[in-house]
Amino acid sequence: MPSPHNIFTLKDTLTENRIFLSRIVVIFSFIVFLMLVLISRLIYLQIVGHEHYASLATRNRIKISSIPPTRGIIYDRNGRILADNLPSYSLEIIPEQVPDLDDTLKRLQVLLEIPDKKIAEFHKQRKRRKRFINTPLLLRLTEEEVANFAVMRPFFPGVDIHARLVRRYPYSFLTAHVVGYVGRINEKELKKLPPAEYRGTYHIGKNGIEKSYETLLHGKAGYKEVETNAQGRDVNVLNVVEPESGTKLYLSLDIDLQKTAYKTLEGYNGALVAIDIDTGGVLAMVSRPSYNPNSFIYGISNKEYAALRDSTDRPLFDRALRGQYPPGSTVKPFIGLAGLEHDIMNFQSKVYCSGYYQLPNHKHKFRDWKRWGHGSTDLNKAITESCDVYFYNLAVLMGIDKMHDFMTKFGFGEKTGIDLDGEKPGLFPSQAWKNKVKKQPWYPGNSIITAIGQGFTLATPLQLARATATLANRGQIVTPHLVDRIVYANHTTSKIQQPKKIINLKPQNVDNVINSMINVVHSSSGTAKRLAKGIKYKIAGKTGTAQVFTVKQNARYNEDAIDYKLRDHALFVSFAPADKPKIAVAVIVENGGHGGSVAAPMAAKVMQQFLEDNNLLDEN
């Protein structure tokens, strides 16, 4: 029999057992519940969020690094390189692979005569980079330095020479305005560029062909998919897509002709544009003074840039493309043709030139450049001798709007559409233009000076060359362009086609005007008659002298008495051979004086060389 004490204990034990059992059940349910919480969270992460986290894991793991393409090379029409890529060597160090960095740097300092400043700079950069990434110590090593290091390389583990391709312009000043240059991408450009294409590229075309054909020259960036670990070290290359080099550009430019044109302008500020009449290809395009485009590649120094920018001769300014000058008498053949086409007069109609022109009931005398006049003048004489009064008279009869419409067909007042950025349109005025822009009515006096290329009229050398080429081409419009053919990375070539547009002109009128232009050079009274000496073919041309400032009534223009910068600009437009036109040239020589004596010989020299080099003279 159990004792009372035992009964109490037993009862107590039973209660205790009961409570313990219930507590075990509670704790078990609690544990199961929390397990379910864990599982539901796992379901959320691994099923619901799987895609999201999987992509995050991939992004963690795979780094895409860009492989920059090689920039396309630019050639002239004969395959001579105008812009290419040369390796630039830099000395780089991977700190991780260097056993004793301080010792290595000391020995390098002795070997390559590195200033302490560069070492300090290196340390600064190194601290910002990972130990396994190369940090540059020296940039732009000379060939000698490269050779010196190459010999000692085995003694410098972790130090190596890296080559990068850098743009170079072998013809330097000669092609600066045409080819342009590349420079470091600035912030503004960075925002506009497609980031994937330009990752890993530090330079972009800033000017000229380099700018206008940037997309083609740049090529297509390749990329490398690399598996990287958390420290950013490459572990494994998963996929490589090779870059596609930029396209090769063959310009219509003839670098020999360009050289001649550049030389012939020596000593002057001015521009010369030569166009291949058959194709519209620009053969030479010079603006002087010029600059060295190679200076811009690494970033030009402030001092050097300031010198270029502040020079009164404005070397950075592309006069051929952007220089807007009064075309002066060079417009006369076109105005004359306009008169013929509009039947204002015929080729034989004569005007008496007494040295000046007066509007009916007006006292103002519009003077001819020849003080005593040309006498009885027809269009041939008016062009050959560049009579102003003839054209004053014609302008008043024709009116400005007919003149404007006709000249616009030849591209005056409009951009030529050449494949370069920043072209200026020039200006050929009309009544509407004056009303709108000047808020003034058109006066007959305005028409008078417009007819001799003065007043509001402005044209670029490129426009003049183009208009002349179009005239030589008998109204078939010549559209100038620099790139002749594009050779793609896959070796296919595309050739630039000239758009076919024709100005309807009566052949007789064109013949008459061109004959008059031949007389400018080949008749004894022509303003450019000195060119005719010694050539077997015919040149058609027109001289021009553009006034920089207005000579007062009754005053005489005296070249020697006035400041050089106020002297007249000398112009000459021409093409040759006159019977089978191949090349058209326009020249502007700032403050050069008379077109016939200064500008015309330059054009003649360029045309002569072109015709000779291309064997276009045999038949004559």
Place this chain on the structure above:
Amino acid sequence: MKIETRNEHFQSSSIIGKILAKLHIDTLLFVGLGLVCALSFLILYSASNQDMALLSRQVIRIGFAFCLMTALAYINPDQFKRYSVGLYILGVLLLIAVLIMGDVGKGAQRWLNLGFFKFQPSEMIKITTPMMISWYLSKHGFPLKLKQLVIAGILICMPTLLIAKQPDLGTSLLVASSGAAVLFFAGLSWRFMLITGIVLTSLTPVLWHFMHDYQRGRVLTFLNPEADPMGSGYHIIQSKIAIGSGGIYGKGWLGSTQSKLDYLPESSTDFIFAVFAEEFGLIGSFVLLILYLLIIVRCLYIALEAQDTYSRLLAGSLTFTFFVYIFVNIGMVIGILPVVGVPLPLVSYGGTSMVTLLASFGILMSIHTHRKFLPH
């Protein structure tokens, strides 16, 4: 009354079963623990980037821990009861010693350098605290009165606070929960638990005040890991990426990219579950959790079958602590709990926690295999 030692496995027919029974090893528990350890080797090999040296170190540790488990299983639980007080006092004294002259590691003082090996008294106290409370309550316990509650509370708080001071939030949490579990199994009234819960919740701001900066940081990070993705939130974000990218079927063994490429820190220790879930997916995680649950069920059964108050309280508490390990670790890795340094039991690389855990399983086996048989 005739009292004899009963061991059901004496009837077992197989030789292995007989050996295990002779060694006082509980077969089911042994198999469960063995399976988890096998999974651990598998995943450790992958998480350590196939570091054979690391893996063999862990195998040796587990071997040692299994020996300790077997030794403890062989000891009669009455002996544990007898030495409970002494071991507890020793543990607390060692904790004080650690605070005075312990080694500093990772910004916390946790180790006593005993010359030949480093000893972490906080691990020992994880077992001795529930032993002490079980002993105390089995002596004076039923039904639980306020006086005993207060004394038990003090006995729990002493080691807990000493460990929190090291600071080691994870371990102090485990010690506190093991003590509290004993009270729970001893029949702590629901009303009291509710009141304690409310009081503790209202004390949170005070607790915040006493927390170390890095602990506060962890809580803030837990609340919003994306606020500092490259800094303190990095662990949790990378761990979630690992788990989520694993999907249902996982990336396959050795297929983890997050740990292989070092994106996941602590991938072979505290965050090893992330690697496991990345490689074996939801299905693998589910299997692991089920294995854990089976071990827990067996342990709870052992507690239920235990024949005296001390044994059942201790068994229940050790089981619950095992679960707290699992829940706190996985909860942290999957981003539902703040980051506290608690390893995944039996799986994470590291010796100390492994030894403690298997020691507690040894005690559980001892309790089960040394039951006194009561005749009908």
